[in-house]
Amino acid sequence: MKRILVMGAAGQIGSELVPALRAVYGVDSVVAADLCALSAMPDSLRVGPCEQIDILDIPKTVSVIKKYNIDTIYNLVALLSSVGETKPQLSWDINLGGLMNLLEISREHKLALFTPSSIGAFGPSTPPDNTPQDTIQRPTSMYGVTKVAGELLADYYHQKYGVDARGVRFPGIISNVTLPGGGTTDYAVQIYYDAIKKGSFVSNIGAGTYMDMMYMPDATRAAIEVMEADPAKLIHRNCFNVAAMSFDPEEIAASVKKAIPNFAMSYDVDEVRQAIANSWPNKMDDSAARDEWGWKHEYNLEKTTADMLSVLKQRYQ
Numbered sequence: 001m002k003r004i005l006v007m008g009a010a011g012q013i014g015s016e017l018v019p020a021l022r023a024v025y026g027v028d029s030v031v032a033a034d035l036c037a038l039s040a041m042p043d044s045l046r047v048g049p050c051e052q053i054d055i056l057d058i059p060k061t062v063s064v065i066k067k068y069n070i071d072t073i074y075n076l077v078a079l080l081s082s083v084g085e086t087k088p089q090l091s092w093d094i095n096l097g098g099l100m101n102l103l104e105i106s107r108e109h110k111l112a113l114f115t116p117s118s119i120g121a122f123g124p125s126t127p128p129d130n131t132p133q134d135t136i137q138r139p140t141s142m143y144g145v146t147k148v149a150g151e152l153l154a155d156y157y158h159q160k161y162g163v164d165a166r167g168v169r170f171p172g173i174i175s176n177v178t179l180p181g182g183g184t185t186d187y188a189v190q191i192y193y194d195a196i197k198k199g200s201f202v203s204n205i206g207a208g209t210y211m212d213m214m215y216m217p218d219a220t221r222a223a224i225e226v227m228e229a230d231p232a233k234l235i236h237r238n239c240f241n242v243a244a245m246s247f248d249p250e251e252i253a254a255s256v257k258k259a260i261p262n263f264a265m266s267y268d269v270d271e272v273r274q275a276i277a278n279s280w281p282n283k284m285d286d287s288a289a290r291d292e293w294g295w296k297h298e299y300n301l302e303k304t305t306a307d308m309l310s311v312l313k314q315r316y317q
Contacts, residue, residue: 008076055098095146117239171212229293244297
């Protein structure tokens with residue numbers, strides 16, 4: 001049975017990945033760790049072991065690994081795309097410095113390491129449609145730069161030292177548990193909240209802007225499945241394209257409107273976020289993940305919208 005440490009557990013992905021991992025491996029086998037105080041962690045995480053850790057604090061991280069006899073780390077710590085543009089030095093320090101720490105720890109203690117990359121690792125010169133697994137990556141955001149460097153670092157540590165480092169390139173993640181924190185794709189989450197609370201939504205992403213998206217149950221399953229995959233079958237490791245759906249603001253608004261006929265959407269485009277969105281793929285080709293470890297998404301836009309609105313209606317109405 002694996003012993004897992006999830007770094008960045010209180011964030012958007014971690015708050016749902018930790019319960020998913022505990023459902024598979026057992027509550028006591030998954031340690032939720034975050035920079036925030038334990039009292040500030042979601043109740044859903046505090047039903048099992050929790051620790052307060054700064055990813056830049058190597059001695060504390062190692063002490064927790066030894067305390068719980070950890071063999072696998074999920075690294076979810078990152079400053080996201082829009083925040084990274086306002087704090088590029090901090091983005092570099094956390095995204096790359098934190099990853100470097102965990103790679104070194106994984107090398108020294110023979111741990112497996114999952115670190116997600118992102119559609120942000122691509123740039124305006126990347127083929128935007130059916131973006132290949134292996135293609136040019138010249139991102140124009142600091143977040144993207146750190147993701148490309150992170151992919152290369154993880155590959156290096158696997159090739160040079162045999163570290164079992166793996167990851168996926170996540171698209172935008174849609175979640176009904178924890179709001180995202182500063183990503184370009186955040187509008188695709190906020191639209192559901194505003195539809196329920198206000199009956200309207202102002203999009204900061206312009207009409208006709210397509211981006212890959214994924215519902216959280218698929219995202220958590222991808223993170224678990226890639227780490228369970230037979231290493232003998234993995235040609236790629238860091239990182240696999242994984243895709244589920246691609247839509248623009250009009251299409252997600254239309255799906256909401258089917259359930260809430262009076263829903264209305266307008267635009268107030270954020271130029272920084274729009275520029276980042278324009279540099280990202282419209283839709284990724286995830287055939288490598290499907291071929292090498294059997295990836296298959298379950299949620300399309302219609303199924304995602306139905307579940308999001310159902311959950312949020314119960315919560316707020």
